[in-house]
Amino acid sequence: MKPTPPTPASARAKGGRRADFEALYANHGREVWSIAYARWMNADTALDIVQETFLRLWKQWEAGEVILNPRGWLLRVARNLAEDHAKSAFHRNGTHSPQTMNGVRATGPLPDEILEREETFSRLRGELEQLPTADREILTLRYALDYNTSEIADLLGINTTAVHMRLSRARQRLAERLQAPDVKPAS
Amino acid sequence: MRLAPPLSTGEAPPPDDLDALLQAYFRAEMPQPWPAPPLVRAAEASVKPKRARTVGRSRMALAASVAILVGGTLSLPLHTSNQKTPEQMPRMLPGEATHRPIAGAVVQPKVRSAEQRLDANEATPPRK
Numbered sequence: 001m002k003p004t005p006p007t008p009a010s011a012r013a014k015g016g017r018r019a020d021f022e023a024l025y026a027n028h029g030r031e032v033w034s035i036a037y038a039r040w041m042n043a044d045t046a047l048d049i050v051q052e053t054f055l056r057l058w059k060q061w062e063a064g065e066v067i068l069n070p071r072g073w074l075l076r077v078a079r080n081l082a083e084d085h086a087k088s089a090f091h092r093n094g095t096h097s098p099q100t101m102n103g104v105r106a107t108g109p110l111p112d113e114i115l116e117r118e119e120t121f122s123r124l125r126g127e128l129e130q131l132p133t134a135d136r137e138i139l140t141l142r143y144a145l146d147y148n149t150s151e152i153a154d155l156l157g158i159n160t161t162a163v164h165m166r167l168s169r170a171r172q173r174l175a176e177r178l179q180a181p182d183v184k185p186a187s
Numbered sequence: 188m189r190l191a192p193p194l195s196t197g198e199a200p201p202p203d204d205l206d207a208l209l210q211a212y213f214r215a216e217m218p219q220p221w222p223a224p225p226l227v228r229a230a231e232a233s234v235k236p237k238r239a240r241t242v243g244r245s246r247m248a249l250a251a252s253v254a255i256l257v258g259g260t261l262s263l264p265l266h267t268s269n270q271k272t273p274e275q276m277p278r279m280l281p282g283e284a285t286h287r288p289i290a291g292a293v294v295q296p297k298v299r300s301a302e303q304r305l306d307a308n309e310a311t312p313p314r315k
Contacts, residue, residue, distance in 0.1 A: 025224040043216045051225045144213035
């Protein structure tokens, strides 16, 4: 049975929905990535969560659901997906936490500058993983997206004073840990 | 892009260096360029079949029009029975187009006028 062609009105509605979807992705895709990255500390995993989050949004629209606050919905779904991913990752990777596998690098000669940069980033990543997820969220939004205090507060649903305090505390804690000798924490 | 100096034990990185280090780190982690939305390929795939159907319909309509035109052109000679096809027409030699008698037609002798008869007699001397 041949599918009936879409009526002009429905085609226009779908085109408008498509434009809205792309606008949301352009405006909030990186925010979703930041939240997912803060939870998982893995850029590829965070990107997978972004793709899945927006796919679910599209399916909701296709099902006729009306989402009054798409931004809040996206962040909530991203957090849930990040948690679900963490649970499933434990079964995939066994007793090794996924974070420890992020430090695996390709072998081969690298320029000294790049090698030094990678070492610095690797140590920084290790220190970031020791921070609470909430602090990592603020750090990611602040330094990856250049969000100011008000924008971070609006996105996380907290007041600006709390953002100031948590950001200051996170930076101080990070500075202290980077200052300390390179001693691996006991697992 | 300048990075903060390598971290050394016993010295806390100054705030500016720490900010620069954190900024360099998080920006390096973020995918560049930012990937397209997840439905781009699905949307393009859904558009292509529609275009194919539209083109197919146009081609079918054009083919039908050409078929009707050709068929009508070919059927025209069948309606005119007296006319002969070019192959059936007798071949004429140069110069005979106006003098070749029509097959089956009765050729009437030319009726010469009196002046033409006198001219003819003067032209041909009488036999002795």
